[in-house]
Amino acid sequence: MALELDEDYGLGTRAVRAGQQRTGEGEQSEPIFTTSSFVFPSAAAAAARFSGAEPGNIYSRFTNPTVQTFERRLAALEGAERCVGTASGMAAILAVCMATLKHGDHVVCAHGVFGNTAVLFTQQLARFGVECSFVPLTDLAAWRGALRPNTRMLFVETPANPLGAIADIAGLAEIAHGAGCLLVVDNTVCTACLQQPLKHGADMVVVSATKYIDGQGRCVGGAVLGSEALVGKDVLGVMRTAGMSMSPFNAWVFLKGLETLHVRMRAHSTSALELAQWLREQSAIKAVYYAGFPDHPQRALYECQQEGGGGLVAFELRGGREDAWRFIDAVRLISITANLGDAKTTITHPATTTHGRLTPQARIDAGISDGLVRIAVGLEDARDLCKDLQRGFAAL
Numbered sequence: 411m412a413l414e415l416d417e418d419y420g421l422g423t424r425a426v427r428a429g430q431q432r433t434g435e436g437e438q439s440e441p442i443f444t445t446s447s448f449v450f451p452s453a454a455a456a457a458a459r460f461s462g463a464e465p466g467n468i469y470s471r472f473t474n475p476t477v478q479t480f481e482r483r484l485a486a487l488e489g490a491e492r493c494v495g496t497a498s499g500m501a502a503i504l505a506v507c508m509a510t511l512k513h514g515d516h517v518v519c520a521h522g523v524f525g526n527t528a529v530l531f532t533q534q535l536a537r538f539g540v541e542c543s544f545v546p547l548t549d550l551a552a553w554r555g556a557l558r559p560n561t562r563m564l565f566v567e568t569p570a571n572p573l574g575a576i577a578d579i580a581g582l583a584e585i586a587h588g589a590g591c592l593l594v595v596d597n598t599v600c601t602a603c604l605q606q607p608l609k610h611g612a613d614m615v616v617v618s619a620t621k622y623i624d625g626q627g628r629c630v631g632g633a634v635l636g637s638e639a640l641v642g643k644d645v646l647g648v649m650r651t652a653g654m655s656m657s658p659f660n661a662w663v664f665l666k667g668l669e670t671l672h673v674r675m676r677a678h679s680t681s682a683l684e685l686a687q688w689l690r691e692q693s694a695i696k697a698v699y700y701a702g703f704p705d706h707p708q709r710a711l712y713e714c715q716q717e718g719g720g721g722l723v724a725f726e727l728r729g730g731r732e733d734a735w736r737f738i739d740a741v742r743l744i745s746i747t748a749n750l751g752d753a754k755t756t757i758t759h760p761a762t763t764t765h766g767r768l769t770p771q772a773r774i775d776a777g778i779s780d781g782l783v784r785i786a787v788g789l790e791d792a793r794d795l796c797k798d799l800q801r802g803f804a805a806l
């Protein structure tokens with residue numbers, strides 16, 4: 411039997427223990443089941459599994475014990491009935507869309523979601539007859555105003571990457587449910603350790619496990635979380651047929667990542683706040699954005715939804731793209747890469763990387779200016795990161 415730990419157990423205990431199902435070998439660490447298929451004791455047993463009359467594994471595109479252990483553990487952290495692991499964060503979003511949308515449906519999405527998510531809605535899903543409107547993340551009246559009779563989904567990332575604006579999850583859930591829609595929240599930036607959107611009324615959570623859940627920049631993966639009916643039936647149905655499955659090896663890496671996630675998210679948040687406050691003192695900077703600033707304009711919302719600011723800090727340089735690139739090229743310790751959630755701090759220029767495929771107008775709407783630089787603060791000493799960023803300021 412898998413170890414079920416309800417919310418009477420602390421988050422740390424669930425992160426380390428939940429979902430484990432020891433084999434007869436008595437292993438301490440969870441095994442990796444590197445097998446594509448599973449063997450049945452008889453033809454009749456095979457038929458019973460395939461027909462669904464008997465539960466159990468058939469083929470690793472459908473289910474795999476290592477992936478299931480990861481799914482149970484993440485579900486225990488998010489407070490979800492069910493979790494389905496996917497090949498990437500984008501596969502998680504696509505699986506949700508394929509499971510819930512059809513030709514003629516309409517989605518309302520926040521400006522400034524991850525660039526590929528916006529492209530998925532505006533280009534790929536548009537080819538299948540799904541329309542999408544974009545609204546400012548924090549403007550509930552705009553969300554309400556964008557609803558149409560055929561709206562089926564509200565999609566949001568909070569806090570926004572990279573500007574740290576915070577969406578009112580409960581407010582959006584009320585709007586969605588009043589209109590018979592689903593609210594889907596991308597929880598990649600906070601993870602379940604800092605925020606649990608389902609508790610505030612979201613219907614489904616998607617996450618890129620590639621980021622903080624891995625925590626060391628090794629594997630690509632994702633997950634969808636929600637009710638048994640939506641996720642265990644509809645999303646799993648799409649995932650196992652379309653084949654956006656998580657590999658057992660990646661699931662094992664993510665499972666190990668979950669064991670330290672609560673400690674790491676606290677450390678990312680502490681360093682990010684220290685760095686963001688230091689950046690505010692630098693004269694070359696026009697503005698610093700961090701969801702965890704004590705004077706953040708949405709602090710009340712933060713306190714009701716989040717237990718930490720996370721690791722993303724962004725700042726705007728006065729000199730536009732030229733200054734931003736010069737600044738980035740001058741750092742020596744921090745890695746120039748668009749990934750986030752790594753123990754190693756990363757730096758990127760959103761306008762030409764993560765949000766580079768958006769139209770210029772969509773970038774303006776999302777607040778992604780040419781002078782914006784994003785740092786995903788890792789686990790190095792904040793003092794050393796400041797020293798490295800000094801090289802950037804010296805180069806301007």
Ligand SMILES: Cc1ncc(COP(=O)(O)O)c(C=O)c1O
Pocket residue numbers: 498499500501524567571596598599617618619620621630631632
């Ligand atoms: C907020 C957010 N959601 C989803 C994704 C997509 O995840 P993946 O790269 O694992 O497909 C990313 C990737 O950067 C992201 O930042």
